[in-house]
Amino acid sequence: MRAVKKYPFSLTEDSKNCLLQWAQQFEEVVWLDSNNYSQNHETYQAILAVDAFTALKTDSQNAFNKLKEYQAITADWIFGYLSYDLKNDMEKLHSNNFDSLDFPDLYFFEPKKMFLFSENSVEVLYLNMVADEMEADFNAISEIIQQPEESEISTTIKISIRTSKDSYLQKVGEVLEHIKRGDIYEVNICQEFYSEDVEINPLETFLHLNKISKPPFSVFLKLNNFFALSASPERYIKRTGTSVISQPIKGTAKRLKDKEEDIKMAQQLAKDPKERSENIMITDLVRNDLSRIAEKGSVSVEELCTIYTFEQVHQMISTVTCSVAQNTSSVEILRNTFPMGSMTGAPKISAMQIIEEIEDAKRGLYSGAIGYFSPSGDFDFNVVIRSILYNSSKKYVSFSVGSAITINSIPEMEYEECLLKAKAMREVLNSAL
Numbered sequence: 001m002r003a004v005k006k007y008p009f010s011l012t013e014d015s016k017n018c019l020l021q022w023a024q025q026f027e028e029v030v031w032l033d034s035n036n037y038s039q040n041h042e043t044y045q046a047i048l049a050v051d052a053f054t055a056l057k058t059d060s061q062n063a064f065n066k067l068k069e070y071q072a073i074t075a076d077w078i079f080g081y082l083s084y085d086l087k088n089d090m091e092k093l094h095s096n097n098f099d100s101l102d103f104p105d106l107y108f109f110e111p112k113k114m115f116l117f118s119e120n121s122v123e124v125l126y127l128n129m130v131a132d133e134m135e136a137d138f139n140a141i142s143e144i145i146q147q148p149e150e151s152e153i154s155t156t157i158k159i160s161i162r163t164s165k166d167s168y169l170q171k172v173g174e175v176l177e178h179i180k181r182g183d184i185y186e187v188n189i190c191q192e193f194y195s196e197d198v199e200i201n202p203l204e205t206f207l208h209l210n211k212i213s214k215p216p217f218s219v220f221l222k223l224n225n226f227f228a229l230s231a232s233p234e235r236y237i238k239r240t241g242t243s244v245i246s247q248p249i250k251g252t253a254k255r256l257k258d259k260e261e262d263i264k265m266a267q268q269l270a271k272d273p274k275e276r277s278e279n280i281m282i283t284d285l286v287r288n289d290l291s292r293i294a295e296k297g298s299v300s301v302e303e304l305c306t307i308y309t310f311e312q313v314h315q316m317i318s319t320v321t322c323s324v325a326q327n328t329s330s331v332e333i334l335r336n337t338f339p340m341g342s343m344t345g346a347p348k349i350s351a352m353q354i355i356e357e358i359e360d361a362k363r364g365l366y367s368g369a370i371g372y373f374s375p376s377g378d379f380d381f382n383v384v385i386r387s388i389l390y391n392s393s394k395k396y397v398s399f400s401v402g403s404a405i406t407i408n409s410i411p412e413m414e415y416e417e418c419l420l421k422a423k424a425m426r427e428v429l430n431s432a433l
Contacts, residue, residue, distance in 0.1 A: 003131035037216035052109035080108030099362035187345030190402030217382035230387035251275035251316025285341035294322035343367035
């Protein structure tokens with residue numbers, strides 16, 4: 001059981017920074033932030049959860065069943081992630097590519113302390129065992145807010161590319177041959193940027209990344225020595241009661257400094273036949289995934305190929321909704337839709353087989369999902385893209401980017417799209433290639 005208290009609270013940049021400074025004393029931290037981005041289907045402006053009471057950490061084998069059992073036993077809020085490689089729990093697939101991050105395939109925890117932020121207030125929920133610390137903690141946070149600290153990152157990190165440009169172009173060529181043979185219609189091919197034997201300040205890095213990106217599905221995740229610093233613009237899937245929505249992104253264009261030219265760029269993206277084709281194919285895949293768990297006839301497309309503008313890029317987003325029976329298991333909804341179509345391709349299983357064959361690095365948490373379950377079984381998960389992953393014990397930093405390959409893809413342009421998506425992470429790491 002949880003003790004609950006509501007306080008007036010305003011989420012400013014300073015207050016966010018200080019909340020996260022306070023949270024660093026704990027080994028488990030999840031911060032989910034919408035950055036006040038105007039969007040439909042929003043429940044909270046931000047959530048902070050810290051300090052594990054219980055936890056589930058496992059590899060992909062039988063992972064969804066373990067998560068289902070853990071969720072049922074806790075019957076509480078749980079926070080964590082699903083790595084891309086949970087695909088191996090559902091299909092006869094494998095993940096043998098190079099992996100230096102060494103994250104567990106699935107990691108969830110039940111927090112002792114959590115905070116749900118709305119526009120002008122915060123609801124504080126503490127497990128009864130620590131309820132007597134609520135007032136002292138809130139006072140401590142308030143004192144930090146009165147004296148915010150700022151710092152700058154100045155270290156230059158040498159970034160290496162796992163896949164050379166020539167190799168990437170060759171790989172796209174191989175994918176195009178698969179498409180011509182009819183093996184697939186579309187596949188998302190990714191590449192890793194990394195740095196070895198380096199130390200970063202995860203909180204400072206995240207704050208910088210969030211400041212220049214301001215995405216609606218931002219995450220700071222700390223699970224002991226595993227960190228995810230995410231500026232994701234994409235929701236994977238959300239459940240509220242009997243309603244489920246998924247919002248795949250397919251289609252990217254750069255932002256321009258000139259306002260009129262920037263508007264033209266967004267308009268060009270909206271009309272681009274290749275980008276629309278990518279988006280529609282994946283929207284259809286998401287419709288198919290949702291139909292496995294949906295009430296008959298309830299799957300619908302709420303938005304198709306709508307342009308959303310973020311600090312770094314314009315994106316094309318579709319919104320697919322459905323209804324599920326009240327007793328439908330939340331974990332089963334995830335099992336039947338994971339991994340998300342926007343990061344795999346169509347048909348999904350063939351795409352994942354080709355991804356394993358073509359890519360040079362194990363994806364791990366990249367193109368997985370971070371989010372939470374509520375006690376009622378509601379959930380909300382992002383797509384782990386535009387994210388820096390860090391294993392502090394191995395001193396290994398990684399970020400990956402990808403693009404969707406279709407029959408109309410031009411390899412050079414796909415490579416340029418990857419570099420565009422990598423821009424914010426490179427800037428934050430102050431990196432040199």
